[in-house]
Amino acid sequence: MEQSCKTKNKIAIIGAGPSGIYCAINIILEFNNYNYSDYFIDIYDKSQPLNTLLPTGGGRCNITNAQSDLRTFISNYPRGEKFLYSIFSRHSNSDTINFFNSIGINTYSEDDLRIFPKSNSAKDVKNKLLNYLNKFNKTNFINKKINSISQLKNYDAIIVSAGSKTSENILKSIKQPYFEFKPSLCSLKIKNNIYPKGVSVKSLDGDFIFTNQGISGPLIYKISAQNALKEFPYQIKIRLFEYSKLKELVDKYPKKSIGNLVSSFIPKSLARVIIKDYSKNACEISKKELESLCSIEFCAIGHLKGEEIVNCGGVDLDSIDKNCKSKIKNNIWFCGEILNIDGYCGGFNLQNCWSGGYIVALDVVKFILNKKGIKYV
Ligand SMILES: Cc1cc2nc3c(=O)[nH]c(=O)nc-3n(C[C@H](O)[C@H](O)[C@H](O)COP(=O)(O)OP(=O)(O)OC[C@H]3O[C@@H](n4cnc5c(N)ncnc54)[C@H](O)[C@@H]3O)c2cc1C
Numbered sequence: 001m002e003q004s005c006k007t008k009n010k011i012a013i014i015g016a017g018p019s020g021i022y023c024a025i026n027i028i029l030e031f032n033n034y035n036y037s038d039y040f041i042d043i044y045d046k047s048q049p050l051n052t053l054l055p056t057g058g059g060r061c062n063i064t065n066a067q068s069d070l071r072t073f074i075s076n077y078p079r080g081e082k083f084l085y086s087i088f089s090r091h092s093n094s095d096t097i098n099f100f101n102s103i104g105i106n107t108y109s110e111d112d113l114r115i116f117p118k119s120n121s122a123k124d125v126k127n128k129l130l131n132y133l134n135k136f137n138k139t140n141f142i143n144k145k146i147n148s149i150s151q152l153k154n155y156d157a158i159i160v161s162a163g164s165k166t167s168e169n170i171l172k173s174i175k176q177p178y179f180e181f182k183p184s185l186c187s188l189k190i191k192n193n194i195y196p197k198g199v200s201v202k203s204l205d206g207d208f209i210f211t212n213q214g215i216s217g218p219l220i221y222k223i224s225a226q227n228a229l230k231e232f233p234y235q236i237k238i239r240l241f242e243y244s245k246l247k248e249l250v251d252k253y254p255k256k257s258i259g260n261l262v263s264s265f266i267p268k269s270l271a272r273v274i275i276k277d278y279s280k281n282a283c284e285i286s287k288k289e290l291e292s293l294c295s296i297e298f299c300a301i302g303h304l305k306g307e308e309i310v311n312c313g314g315v316d317l318d319s320i321d322k323n324c325k326s327k328i329k330n331n332i333w334f335c336g337e338i339l340n341i342d343g344y345c346g347g348f349n350l351q352n353c354w355s356g357g358y359i360v361a362l363d364v365v366k367f368i369l370n371k372k373g374i375k376y377v
Contacts, residue, residue, distance in 0.1 A: 009039035009368050012155040014146045014170060016049035019336025019353035020161035021129055026361030028136045034369060034376075041138055042155075046145035050126040052163065056350065057114075061122035063100065064093045064354070065347040066113040076348045078184070078225050080341030083317045084352070087324075091358040093351055100125075103132045114346050148173035149332070156371070157331050157364045161357070164311035164337045171338075176328050177316040184225045184342040185309035185349075187216035191233065191299040196269035203266075203296075204239040210270075213304055218345045221309060225344060227300070228312045236298045241265035243294045250290065254283030262293055310349050312342045323363035324356055331367070333360040 011027065013020045024041055031039060043049070053061060067073045073093065074084050097107055097115065105128050106118040117125050133139060147169045152158055160170055164181045171178045193214060200209040206219030223236055249261045259278030262271045272278055274296060277285070315334045319327050324339070326332040335356035343349045366376040 007038065009157075009372075010155045011039060011041045011157045011159070011364065011368075012152045013041060013043045013159045013161060014045075014152075015160065015162035015167070015336070015338075016043050016045035016047075016141065017052045017161060017163050017336060017353070018050065018350055019338075019357045020045075020159065021050055021133060022354050022357035023159055023161060023335055023361045023364075024139055025129070025133050026358045027364055028133075028138050030362055030365040034365070034374065036365075036369065036372075036374070037138075038372075039138070039368065040140060042140050042142055044142045044144050044146050044152075046143070046166070048143075049130055049141060053126045054122050056122050057116060057347075059122050060116050060120045061125045062114045062116055062345075062347040062350070063105075063107060063125065064096050064115045064351040066093065066109040066115050068094075073348075076346060077341060077343045077352075078228070079312050080317065080339065080343075080352070083322075083339075084341065084355075086322050087355045087359055088351075091355040093347075095358075096351065096354040099354075103128055105129075112346070146170060149329075155331070156368055157333070159333045159335065159360055159364065160338060161334070161336045161353075162338055164314055167314075167338050171315065174326065174329055174332060176326055176332075176334075177319040179313040179316060179340050181311040181313035182228055183303045183308040184228045184312035185221035185345060186224045187211065187214055187304040187307045188220055188224055188236075188298075188300045189214040189302040189304055191301050195273055196267070199267050199269050201240070201266055201270060204241060208238070211304075214300075215298065216304070216307070222344050224300075224303065225310075225312070225342060228342075233299050233301045236300055237295055238298075239295050241294055243291055246290055246294060250282040250285070255281055258282045258285050258290075258293075309345070310337065310342050312340065314338045314340045316340060324360050325363060325367075333364060335360045 013024055024043060070088060074081050077084055105125055107115050108118055109115050149170060162170060195210040197210055197212050208215055208217035208219045227234055257279045259271050259275050261282050262275060315338055317340055324333050324335055336353040341352050369376045
């Protein structure tokens with residue numbers, strides 16, 4: 001049931017994903033700071049709240065990243081970098097972790113700085129966030145798809161946090177400038193896929209895996225994000241191992257086969273595919289050939305459909321203010337993946353959701369309190 005209390009301030013959130021739910025929680029916390037309770041929040045979602053959190057981090061939910069240097073943190077976003085300085089300065093990864101700890105989601109950091117819940121369970125994160133939100137009894141969940149902003153009447157503030165997959169119609173109905181959504185973090189199809197399927201490789205540039213249709217894994221997602229706006233086909237070159245290390249082995253074991261020596265650095269099944277003269281003595285291989293074995297090149301011919309982890313595109317950052325408020329409509333805000341911001345793997349995309357949700361929440365509260373003549377500091 002949609003609530004219809006005339007005196008209360010009405011807030012709508014479209015999309016109960018991580019950004020929308022975090023925003024709702026922070027609206028409530030901020031209103032509580034002002035002892036203000038004359039409002040309610042309708043949360044619209046075509047599916048169920050926080051279902052999109054369940055597959056994150058392979059079911060473990062890579063909540064954020066522990067990188068403490070802001071500049072380095074932000075270098076992990078191929079799009080949105082400048083805008084995020086302001087957002088993360090106001091709500092950082094450590095603010096997020098403190099909040100999660102405060103609601104009973106304790107975290108740990110992997111060696112590569114990815115942060116996970118100690119439970120290793122995205123379901124646990126989902127449940128704890130929703131239990132926390134529901135205990136305030138200030139939200140009303142409405143299971144409905146929104147196609148146009150005109151479906152939402154008489155709201156004081158509307159937050160659009162509908163992600164990147166089915167939100168274009170909403171943006172069109174607002175006349176909000178946006179860039180077409182395109183796969184950013186995504187597996188890639190490659191030409192001449194002769195490689196051993198299911199084999200994973202730890203390269204100098206990062207980890208990747210050969211799949212039935214192409215290549216995947218964190219490194220491939222990064223490459224796909226960097227090239228998200230490029231047309232296919234394009235060439236990819238991955239540095240597999242150091243030439244100096246191979247040369248060292250060749251000098252030490254000149255009579256061993258080159259295949260055997262290269263297999264010290266990469267899986268044997270891959271070495272068999274990429275080395276023409278696998279059994280030839282290492283000392284018989286020219287310097288040029290040795291150098292060429294240290295890297296691998298692919299021709300990327302397309303994205304693997306349905307395997308997008310994150311899309312780029314979305315709301316043009318020039319069309320919103322620093323609080324993610326629309327410059328087109330006075331009472332509309334955006335947060336999360338609907339913005340033209342995307343990050344690499346490592347917890348960066350969810351951090352965009354948490355920080356954006358928080359910033360929007362505070363601005364919405366300020367907007368409503370100001371309208372009521374209550375000073376917001
Ligand atoms: C398999 C997978 C693993 C991932 N793992 C990680 C990870 O470990 N760490 C990380 O940082 N990021 C990860 N990501 C990315 C991260 O999940 C997203 O960036 C994040 O979910 C975006 O949150 P959001 O709230 O902006 O949008 P979404 O999560 O997409 O939520 C949008 C919500 O809006 C609803 N909605 C959409 N359109 C409408 C409409 N028209 N009307 C009503 N409701 C609508 C949807 O049902 C959904 O509930 C992963 C993504 C995938 C696909």
